[in-house]
Amino acid sequence: MVAKITEITALLKSKGLNVTEIRRQLVALLFTPGSALTQKEIEEALEEELGSVDRVTLYRNLRVLLEKQVIHQIPIDAQTVKYKLAGVHKKVDHPHFHCSHCDQLLCMPQVKIAENMLPGGFVIQSSQLIIEGVCDHCNITQ
Amino acid sequence: MVAKITEITALLKSKGLNVTEIRRQLVALLFTPGSALTQKEIEEALEEELGSVDRVTLYRNLRVLLEKQVIHQIPIDAQTVKYKLAGVHKKVDHPHFHCSHCDQLLCMPQVKIAENMLPGGFVIQSSQLIIEGVCDHCNITQ
DNA sequence: CTATTTTTGCAACATGGTTGCAAAAATCAC
DNA sequence: GTGATTTTTGCAACCATGTTGCAAAAATAG
Structure with a gap:
């Protein structure tokens, strides 16, 4: 801080x-x-x-x-x-995780949205993913 | 229509x-x-x-x-x-695909965001994914 | 330190969310 | 259908937020 x-x-x-x-x-x-x-x-x-x-x-x-x-x-x-x-992530549009318990918003660049997840013919330009849930820290101490 | x-x-x-x-x-x-x-x-x-x-x-x-x-x-x-x-999808928060060419917004329930994509200890309650790109139709006729 | 450029604070206006309320429309009971 | 009841609409009004212009204040350059 x-x-x-x-x-x-x-x-x-x-x-x-x-x-x-x-x-x-x-x-x-x-x-x-x-x-x-x-x-x-x-x-x-x-x-x-x-x-x-x-x-x-x-x-x-x-x-x-x-x-x-x-x-x-x-x-x-x-x-x-x-x-x-x-x-410091290269891509601007990486996924984020929002903890509903402590309200932290964490970057999750390890989660990838790839073209092969889509039906054929679709092209990805960018994506935006927000996962709402409980983070590892809150999950333990709760 | x-x-x-x-x-x-x-x-x-x-x-x-x-x-x-x-x-x-x-x-x-x-x-x-x-x-x-x-x-x-x-x-x-x-x-x-x-x-x-x-x-x-x-x-x-x-x-x-x-x-x-x-x-x-x-x-x-x-x-x-x-x-x-x-x-008609059961889950409210399924992914969507937004075509930047024709502006169509398509449901993509086949794309799954699963807990095993996250580091250990994280729990998913819901997720919201918007993929921006070119849809199969525009990709062909373009 | 002074001149120049940038930033701030304020007035002002636009837009969208939201509520209350009386008039209009839809529904219900005959 | 008619009239009573419930729901919905349209409007005034208010608040929060987005946005711009402009003069005063602050920051930077020389």
């Missing part, structure tokens, strides 16, 4: 982004592996840190970070989108 | 729903296999048929049809939800 400021600064700069207070806090917030938040959750968390956050500023920063692929947008269900720090 | 009115009426009644003009047109619209529309697309299509459609009425009818499982809601990406006539 406590990522060094220099680490975050370096990440932002490496993507050609200026470093501002909101961006630093925003990235810091998503730095924990597995943590993925909705815009509302981000807004609330940032308000605790910064007092108040303009929703337009947050909205624009989310867009910039998405464009530069610092973060990813993952549609959990028809009415929820979560934001997550982009991992 | 031209499903007999009696067929649609029967479908609605079988779910315990009264038959109204909007519901009939709405179901008729989604009757074509593979057709899936956004709320906006539905609204526009219905306006051609009925002159004008109140967005609240449409919204409420979509909700009722979802509840009764006459239709399903499928999140195509972070900013698009499509509605589709519910098929």
Whole structure:
């Protein structure tokens, strides 16, 4: 959770982004592996840190970070989108696992969706898979 | 496309729903296999048929049809939800294939997401898979 | 430090989700 | 069928969120 400021600064700069207070806090917030938040959750968390956050500023920063692929947008269900720090996976559209117990969102690049799973003649361009369930950690400690 | 009115009426009644003009047109619209529309697309299509459609009425009818499982809601990406006539598959959360060429949305119940695809300790409760690509038909005729 | 570029905060507007309520339509009981 | 009852519709209204423009503030470059 406590990522060094220099680490975050370096990440932002490496993507050609200026470093501002909101961006630093925003990235810091998503730095924990597995943590993925909705815009509302981000807004609330940032308000605790910064007092108040303009929703337009947050909205624009989310867009910039998405464009530069610092973060990813993952549609959990028809009415929820979560934001997550982009991992190191090459493909943008790898599967995710959402734990209904602890709300963690984990990348599952080991799960592959391949063309041979489909009837003949179908070509895959991309795919998006969300698996909802209980993660290994919650499964044990529960 | 031209499903007999009696067929649609029967479908609605079988779910315990009264038959109204909007519901009939709405179901008729989604009757074509593979057709899936956004709320906006539905609204526009219905306006051609009925002159004008109140967005609240449409919204409420979509909700009722979802509840009764006459239709399903499928999140195509972070900013698009499509509605589709519910098929005959037992599981609600079967995979879908979205053709980027003809925009058809096809059910792919043959693609299975199984627990053994995940690391040990993970339990699957449900899953949601959207595969984007080119369908067999477009692939040939293209 | 000053000039230039970027970012922020705010007003404003659009769109979609949601509720309440009275009028209209559908269904039910005769 | 008629009238009573239940359901559905259409509309006003409100809230949350997406989106743009613009001037002030902050960050960066020289």
